[in-house]
Amino acid sequence: MSNVPLTKDAAEEAAPLAEDLVVLDSVNKHFGALHVLQDINLTIKRGEVVVVIGPSGSGKSTLCRTINRLETIDDGSITIDGDSLPDEGRGLARLRADVGMVFQSFNLFAHKTVLENVMLGPIKVRRQNKDEVQARARKLLDRVGVGSQADKYPAQLSGGQQQRVAIARALAMEPKVMLFDEPTSALDPEMINEVLEVMQQLAREGMTMVVVTHEMGFARSAADRVVFMADGRIVEEATPHQFFDNPRSDRAKDFLSKILKH
Amino acid sequence: MFDFLDLEQYDLFGAFWTTVQLTVFSAIGSLIWGTILAGMRVSPVPIMRSFGTAYVHIFRNTPLTLIIVFCSLGLYQTLGMTMFAEGNVDTIGFRLAVLGFIAYTSTFVCEALRSGINTVPVGQAEAARALGLSFTQVLRIVVLPQAFRSVVAPLANVLIALTKNTTVAAAISVAEAAALMRTMIENEANLIPIALLFAIGFIILTLPTGLLLGWLAKRVAVKR
Numbered sequence A: 001m002s003n004v005p006l007t008k009d010a011a012e013e014a015a016p017l018a019e020d021l022v023v024l025d026s027v028n029k030h031f032g033a034l035h036v037l038q039d040i041n042l043t044i045k046r047g048e049v050v051v052v053i054g055p056s057g058s059g060k061s062t063l064c065r066t067i068n069r070l071e072t073i074d075d076g077s078i079t080i081d082g083d084s085l086p087d088e089g090r091g092l093a094r095l096r097a098d099v100g101m102v103f104q105s106f107n108l109f110a111h112k113t114v115l116e117n118v119m120l121g122p123i124k125v126r127r128q129n130k131d132e133v134q135a136r137a138r139k140l141l142d143r144v145g146v147g148s149q150a151d152k153y154p155a156q157l158s159g160g161q162q163q164r165v166a167i168a169r170a171l172a173m174e175p176k177v178m179l180f181d182e183p184t185s186a187l188d189p190e191m192i193n194e195v196l197e198v199m200q201q202l203a204r205e206g207m208t209m210v211v212v213t214h215e216m217g218f219a220r221s222a223a224d225r226v227v228f229m230a231d232g233r234i235v236e237e238a239t240p241h242q243f244f245d246n247p248r249s250d251r252a253k254d255f256l257s258k259i260l261k262h
Numbered sequence B: 001m002f003d004f005l006d007l008e009q010y011d012l013f014g015a016f017w018t019t020v021q022l023t024v025f026s027a028i029g030s031l032i033w034g035t036i037l038a039g040m041r042v043s044p045v046p047i048m049r050s051f052g053t054a055y056v057h058i059f060r061n062t063p064l065t066l067i068i069v070f071c072s073l074g075l076y077q078t079l080g081m082t083m084f085a086e087g088n089v090d091t092i093g094f095r096l097a098v099l100g101f102i103a104y105t106s107t108f109v110c111e112a113l114r115s116g117i118n119t120v121p122v123g124q125a126e127a128a129r130a131l132g133l134s135f136t137q138v139l140r141i142v143v144l145p146q147a148f149r150s151v152v153a154p155l156a157n158v159l160i161a162l163t164k165n166t167t168v169a170a171a172i173s174v175a176e177a178a179a180l181m182r183t184m185i186e187n188e189a190n191l192i193p194i195a196l197l198f199a200i201g202f203i204i205l206t207l208p209t210g211l212l213l214g215w216l217a218k219r220v221a222v223k224r
């Protein structure tokens, strides 16, 4: 993996723009009788890396998915760079294009090569020039360390490689913010680090990131803030140092004692 | 055995050629309309979904003969639809039959495709939506190409069934193979050889289709 930046000069771009990039205001969501997001207020600043942590079923994935409206919300509002999320249609597609998402299960397009996976969004959504997109896609693949796999199909790659391709695919859209939903949970242990390294590098370059993960090493070294969720609520928000060394809530203490044991 | 077969009197190849044409035009139409129906059935728009579902249930469960006869009696003789072939009765009959076959066969294409759509992991469609692709783009670029590859074999069965179903067009006097067979049976005494002759004719049409598409199915399968 080279040390060339993964994004365009993010810091330089950021300066004159508004501080708050993603703002969730009193967001509520139900799945039938289940109140899965309860009055969520969360603001993510430009360039900030927020790690979301919490027990299984606490609503972390749902939170991520509402931010690019893969899930609708019942009430409250979500704005991205000042624009509120529109309903279905062109406006929504445009907004989604600015929000990169990386899934636990990679979700690469199985019938397309690695290179085609990365090129698809910029060509079909942003209507960019094919040659330029290809050059950029190859560069991105090199940067995440899978340049030599460009012409293979996803099924021919290891999980760690697939996830790095998925990151490159999201970055190819030049998103304003990247969402990661447990990006390393489906990986064999020896592949976790190669993915975390790419994410670390992104964080260093100033990418705005929301990362659902239980990787505490990553949270400690890359996160500006840890958000602890339980039962659909944000129970605690703190710096990684505060949260891991000195959690305030009982829920967080209980949770941390469980994940630290094994 | 086949010495009753006077090719001057009976246009055997012409009749089978009509069968082939009926099959090809109906197959192309069914593939297109069936794909659109499948798209409707998975669309997020409730009206589209209801229409797709209702259409499939109505046409799949109506006997084909009834549909073909309705095309002739209802659309042509009652409503005067001539399918852009004013005056030419043979062409009108042929086109009406194709219309009927498409209306019917598309429901089977739709259902085969829908089962193919179900084999595509939902996460891929979500990833495509997350990139900012529209519903039709997700369907066209990500879902359908994989769905088609997984249902080549079932679609081959639909095509073979369609080839044989074209014999129903005889009911509205389209001069395809079964119509000729009926004429020959009336004129000649050799019932069994005639039936055998036409059976062989249909096997010659359908067997290579099945083998070719079976081979194709293996080749294009998406590795996961």
Ligand SMILES: Nc1ncnc2c1ncn2[C@@H]1O[C@H](COP(=O)(O)OP(=O)(O)O)[C@@H](O)[C@H]1O
Residues within 6 Å of the ligand: A031, A034, A036, A054, A055, A056, A057, A058, A059, A060, A061, A062, A063
């Ligand atoms: N599409 C859905 N329909 C119904 N319930 C769901 C759906 N998605 C998630 N849930 C439920 O919502 C709760 C929160 O899920 P999720 O956001 O995936 O939690 P986490 O990612 O923190 O494990 C769980 O109880 C889950 O069963």
Ligand SMILES: [Mg+2]
Residues within 6 Å of the ligand: A060, A061, A062, A182
């Ligand atoms: Mg989850």
